[in-house]
Amino acid sequence: MATIQTRKNKTGETYRVGYYDENGKLKFTPTFKNKAGAEKIAHIVDTRGAEAALRLIGAKPKSNAVTLREWFAKYLERKSLFLEAGTIAGYQAEAERTWLGRLGDLPIEAITRTDVYDWVRWQAEQETHRSKQRRVREKSAGMKKPSPIKRVSPANDPKRPRATVARTGNCDP
Template sequence: MASIRERTRKDGTTSWAVLWRDADTGKQTSRTLATRADAQSLTDFLNANGQSFVLAAQAASKMRSTAPPVATVVSEHIEGLTGVSAGTREKYRRIAARHITPTLGAVPVDTLTRTDVNRWVNAMTVAAKTKKNVHSLLSAALTEATSRGLVDANVAKGVKLPTGEARREPVFLTAEELDLIVATIPEARHKLLVEFLAGTGLRWSEATALQVADLDLAQEHGVVAVSRAWKRAGGEWVTGAPKTARGRRSVVLPKTLTAQLREHIADKTPADLVFPSREGPLHNVVFHRLVWEPAMRALAGQLRARPRVHDLRHTHASRLIAAGVPLTVIQRRLGHESIKTTSDTYGHLAADADVAAAAALD
């Protein structure tokens, strides 16, 4: 523990020396101050920070700073963003509330150090991708704070993030496996939803936001117009634009699925949801708990791998690739903003299909 000793100088004046064994150097250290109050302040800071003068100095600096805290800087950054949807802004607010504010929120932004950021990153017990997203939000806010003159540099920039756990590989269901899943699901409306997701490649948020008016089933091959998706805003689910600009698209339906949908919507009005729950919108978490999970438990050991609902979208893409459909067509059908997304996710399947095609010519 740090202690104070009163000393009398040769000229008769008094000074106060603070003595402690520094945690960083391991050496007995002292510092002389002009007033008892200053000596007591340093002693208190040292005792509160494990006898580390560096940490004590940082703590003192934070107390004296007049800069806004990190929480305010991040919040102002989020609210000032342009070109983002209400749902995206709400997502950023949740990220800040869960992962930034509890640890760094009260720290004056001009006293935040690289060490603070490193410790914060290391302490986060989330997936590597989530950690990267959270760090990116903080770093963007600090970059803006730098441009505003609040800080000299962005101390979060260049922080090395862990690569983390391996990405979960998509599950590509065979036709037989998909039929098995559909047969295991009890209700006809849920069976049709699974077949629809696998037959169109739509995202869950897009498929469950569809209204009857979005379906044109007059021809043998029906067409679905995708123009909205469910998003979270202000703690509520609302419909907004699809995930990407290319998410607005028309998707041609298989013949069998077209016929099934005609029967399914026969007694619905144009404004009705195509795939509602009994109480309103059908949310993924409810479907997963009440329908998907029971089906997966019933099929334990009968599938090569345990799929997620989103793997129905992957399965759709894999079937198109196996049929020789170009990646550019698949990109438009899935609503990917960039062909790189399509290629990165499914390119290896296209290569496998090309090898199989070459082998067929031997």
């Protein structure tokens, strides 16, 4: 269970969240200027753990665990024995462009499904080269800005024509 500690100084009060690490040692987060922020982090410590809370505020938990970035560098080093330098560079560039920036600094054991789902959601919202080109073409053609894309399942699309098959099993029109 996380606790909130109030600290008084010349400029007012600051707050920090106390939690116990995996060895049972009491540790504290960096300080917060308002109590509401400390309460939110304390809730995250209680529900998702200290590592998730520290990741959220940008503090790096001290750990000997291998991060995804370190593992990927070793993986590419092994693959470089069998692959061309350009292929390795392409893998590295693709990883940097997509998942390494968001997930790379996390210890491998700490990556959860939620982290991956959040990354997939974030990735889907990113603008692509193709979408930038489309917007430039539409602007030069004098078209209105398109409305945001709504994600609709094809099975639930009311405009989609439904195929009907007679009870006889004959699919010919």
